[in-house]
Amino acid sequence: MEKEAYFYDGKPMIIRKNISLKPFNTFGLDYKAATLICTTTERDAKQLFRSEAGLNQPLLILGGGSNILFTEDFRGTILSPCFLNIRVDKLEKEHVIVSAGAGVEWDSFVEWCVAMGFSGIENLSGIPGSVGAVPVQNIGAYGVEAKETIVKVRCISIPEGRVKLFSNKECGFGYRTSIFKTTLKGQYIITRVYFRLGLKFIPRLGYGSLKQEAEGSGKPTLKRVRNAVLKIRNSKLPDPEVTGNAGSFFKNPVVSGSFADILKKDYPGLPLYEDTSGGIKVAAGWLIEQCGWKGKRIGDAGVHSHQALVLVNHGRASGMEIYKLSEKIRESVKKKFGINLEREVEVTGII
Ligand code: EPU
Numbered sequence: 379m380e381k382e383a384y385f386y387d388g389k390p391m392i393i394r395k396n397i398s399l400k401p402f403n404t405f406g407l408d409y410k411a412a413t414l415i416c417t418t419t420e421r422d423a424k425q426l427f428r429s430e431a432g433l434n435q436p437l438l439i440l441g442g443g444s445n446i447l448f449t450e451d452f453r454g455t456i457l458s459p460c461f462l463n464i465r466v467d468k469l470e471k472e473h474v475i476v477s478a479g480a481g482v483e484w485d486s487f488v489e490w491c492v493a494m495g496f497s498g499i500e501n502l503s504g505i506p507g508s509v510g511a512v513p514v515q516n517i518g519a520y521g522v523e524a525k526e527t528i529v530k531v532r533c534i535s536i537p538e539g540r541v542k543l544f545s546n547k548e549c550g551f552g553y554r555t556s557i558f559k560t561t562l563k564g565q566y567i568i569t570r571v572y573f574r575l576g577l578k579f580i581p582r583l584g585y586g587s588l589k590q591e592a593e594g595s596g597k598p599t600l601k602r603v604r605n606a607v608l609k610i611r612n613s614k615l616p617d618p619e620v621t622g623n624a625g626s627f628f629k630n631p632v633v634s635g636s637f638a639d640i641l642k643k644d645y646p647g648l649p650l651y652e653d654t655s656g657g658i659k660v661a662a663g664w665l666i667e668q669c670g671w672k673g674k675r676i677g678d679a680g681v682h683s684h685q686a687l688v689l690v691n692h693g694r695a696s697g698m699e700i701y702k703l704s705e706k707i708r709e710s711v712k713k714k715f716g717i718n719l720e721r722e723v724e725v726t727g728i729i
Contacts, residue, residue, distance in 0.1 A: 391415065391418065391426070392415070392416040393414070393415050394413070394414045396412065397411055398410055399411050399414075399452065402414070402440060402443045402456070403443035403624075404506055404618035404622060404623060405446075405448075405623065405691050405697070406622035406691055407622070407696070409450060409451045409452060409697065410451045411451070411452040411455075411456045412434060412451075412452065412454060413433075413454070413455040413456065414455075414457075414458060415433075415455060415456070415457050416458045417457065418462070419461070420534060420541070423457075423459070423569070424539035427539040434453075434454055435454050436453075436454035436455075437454055437536065437564065438456045438726065439457050439458075439564075439568075440456050440457065441459075441514070442483065442507035444506040444507035444511070444618065445507065445511065445624050445722070445724060446624065446726065447697050447723050447725045447726070448726050448727065449696070449697035449698045449701050450697070457567065458481070459481050459508075459567060459568070459569060460479075460481040461479030461480050461482075461510075461570065462479045462481050463478070464476065464479070464482060465478075467572065470574075472576065472577050472578055473575060473577060474496055475529060475574055476496060477573070478509040478570070478571060478573075479569065480510025480569050481508055481509070483508055484502075484507050484509055484512060485503060485504055485505065485506070487499075488500065488503050491573075491575060495579070495600065496575035496577070497576040497577075497578070497579045497600055498526065498573070498576050499522070499527055500600050500604045501519060501582055501588075501603065501607055502520075502522055503607040503608050504607060504608045504611045505517055505519060505625070506625070509571050510567075510569075510571070512528070512571060513528055513531045513551075513556055513558060513571055514556055514558040514559050515559065515722075516551045516552065516555060518553070519607070520585040520586075520588050520607055520610075521584045521585035523551070525551035527573045527574055527575060528549065528572070529545075529546060529572045530543050530545050530572045531549055531568055531570075531572070532568070532569050532570040533568050535565065536565055536567060541569075544557070552655075553629065553653070553659075581603055582603075583598065583603070588603075588610065591606035591609060592605075594606070613684070614685045615682075615684075615688060616682055616684075616688065616690055621690050621691070621692065622695075623682065623691065625723075626687045626688060626723075627687060627689040627704055627721065627723050628662045628687060628704075628708075628720060628721055628722055629662065630651075630660060630661060631717050631719060631720065632655060632657040632659050633658055634657055635658055638658035638660070641660070645715075648660065648661070649661040649664055663686045664686075665714075665715055665717065665719075666686035666687060666707055667686040668714065669711055670710075671686055675692060676703050676706075678692040678693050678694045679691065679695040679702070679703040680692050680695075680703075689703060689704060689707075697725075701725055707719070
């Protein structure tokens with residue numbers, strides 16, 4: 379393997395050529411990237427954009443690789459932001475502003491906040507990926523979304539290398555989306571995310587069995603809620619260290635109230651939730667299960683046996699096999715329910 383390391387600012391910027399992506403995607407797919415660059419300081423990233431240092435196109439910014447499906451070798455440059463520190467920026471009366479570098483592992487950050495007694499993101503425990511990916515996806519779980527605590531997002535523009543701060547409003551957050559995934563896709567690299575967290579703990583236990591689980595061993599504390607979330611996740615979702623996956627492969631579709639009424643009449647068991655957009659959110663996992671896909675596999679590409687919304691790599695599946703399975707699932711759901719499933723996972727190489 380060809381290796382290069384450049385040193386700017388006294389800190390290493392690591393450049394690897396023709397490198398395996400296996401450790402860089404949670405599906406565990408063994409494709410290669412022509413170039414992978416890891417920058418440890420904002421200054422390096424700026425210099426990189428301004429220089430000719432091997433930035434061959436296309437350019438892909440990769441967080442923890444927990445929401446991506448590669449279907450072929452990546453012929454361009456993958457940039458992995460390794461900005462790693464966590465700090466307390468400001469103390470307010472009942473809140474604290476805490477920020478983390480984009481390369482910090484999200485769950486280590488949540489663990490640290492829980493240990494410090496800072497509340498607001500404990501329901502988002504156990505989600506794989508890095509802090510930089512959190513605003514892109516507006517990650518959510520157990521009744522909480524990241525947008526509720528994100529105050530601002532610090533970015534560098536590509537290719538000018540200018541710093542820009544996006545306020546919460548400017549991020550255009552929606553269900554598993556933001557401006558970084560839509561209109562500004564590929565135009566900024568996120569370097570730091572700022573959160574406003576509570577110094578007083580108000581548990582958010584409205585989702586499914588969370589209340590029961592968190593109260594099982596006494597009065598819910600931050601730590602108990604985190605442990606309860608981790609326990610529920612472990613019972614439903616596969617550990618990417620053991621079985622390759624990228625969490626929910628599809629979004630829960632949002633339909634109109636009138637269409638939801640028709641669906642409910644035909645399928646009384648269908649779980650439906652009010653969506654903030656005014657529409658009705660349909661449980662995609664239920665739709666996929668009803669189409670008979672839960673636990674099924676085609677070769678090594680499969681549907682998780684405890685949560686049909688999650689596609690898994692049982693070992694040697696290719697990205698294309700997982701993609702083809704996902705398309706078959708979409709076709710069945712469309713045929714049976716008349717609903718188009720939208721992917722949550724980003725697929726590279728097919729379109
Ligand atoms: N369901 C089924 N069969 C299945 C899966 C789900 O019938 O195979 C039913 C469940 O019984 C429940 C409903 O569907 O009534 C919702 O299921 P669940 O609570 O597991 O949540 P989800 O809507 O399938 C979403 C997120 C998850 C997040 C959970 C918990 C999306 C796309 N997914 O899943 O996020 O962990 O809620 O809050 O919104 C992720 O984004 O990668 C992810 C894992």
